[in-house]
Amino acid sequence: PYIACEAGWTLAEVGRQPWIVYGLMKTADAVSPVSTSQVLISLVAFILVYSLLGLAAFYLMYINAIKGPEPVAGKEI
């Protein structure tokens, strides 16, 4: 399911190029006046932050999965 989601988005975004608004505006024309270095730094930061958060999240899911579900107290269903 993860791969399907990512693949869908990739298809939409890549397929849309070179238009950002199909037939009306090219992606290159829609760029904001922000310097390359700023954008590069923020891109790298994004990749770093999301990777670290992703690792932390997966780690938490992993140790909870290993633990297994908590025993249910009370009557049998």
Next chain:
Amino acid sequence: MLETIWFILWGLLWAVYFMLDGFDLGLGTLMPFLAKNDEDRKVIYNSIGPFWDGNEVWLISAGGVTFAAFPKTYAVMFSAMYSALMIVLFALILRGVSLEFRSKIDHPLWKKIWDTGLVAGSFLPALLLGVAFANIFQGIPIDGEGIYRGNLFTLLNPYGLLGGAFFLLLFLLHGSLWLAIKSEGELNKRAAGLSEILWVTLLVVTLIFLLVTKLLTELFNNYIHMPVLFIIPLLTVTGLILSRLFIHKKAWWKAWFSSCLTIVSATFFGVTGIYPVMLPSSIDTLFSLTIYNSSSSPLTLKIMLVVALIFVPIVIIYQTWVYSLFKDKLKEKDLVY
């Protein structure tokens, strides 16, 4: 007319955001100064826990309204303040994750990492939002094409940093008052004592900020033109005085509400001062972005107004419900974060 209505709503969204997220940004920053042990830290996390997400929603809505109602201002402002806003973004992400992840593993290093995240993620947005707004009051170098002729450090000028300090102190006091509401015993006493110190510091910085604002910005012009508007900064001062009074009486909810009044009226003081300009250019006033040259079409504004008038009250209702659910002091059994 529509532009003015939306400008006021824009100001209102920022005011409510600062009133709400102010206390959790402030309290997060203060944690190293208030917490002596893990129990204290848990109480602080639980004071912020149920609220921070809903509070941050108002920031999103303020930014969203900037985009939808005044797109040109949004474009120029967010490109100009790109680096500062990116830092704020990452800090807020870090803060949210720290709040949610901290209690998941019972290991000191794990907790230390996220505690650092909470403090950094609270301090940086508080400071940088103040810096951003001070620069909005003062004007930034935008040329005729709407291109910003500066960088992150241009924003960190003395007046910008003064604005940062002012906002930070507003939030720190707001946060310590909130902790006084939610905590008991030793932690409560520490919050009370810190509130008194913060109040004095805030008073001094407020006076300096008002004076320097008069000297360096055009902010007071609208007030001099229409003196009845002076009621707004008067409300700010009233809020400050009342909060000191209630701190002395240890009436923490009243003190916090007075602090709310201070923050909301301080925001409106700034917003009313810049009207109708949204982003002044320090190169030439012709290049400034106003509500008239940067707004969306009247149809857009009309549709948005109808939607906003329906949904914002709904948001206020359910957030008030959350606050009333979690209004009591924190006891041992409540520490779920």
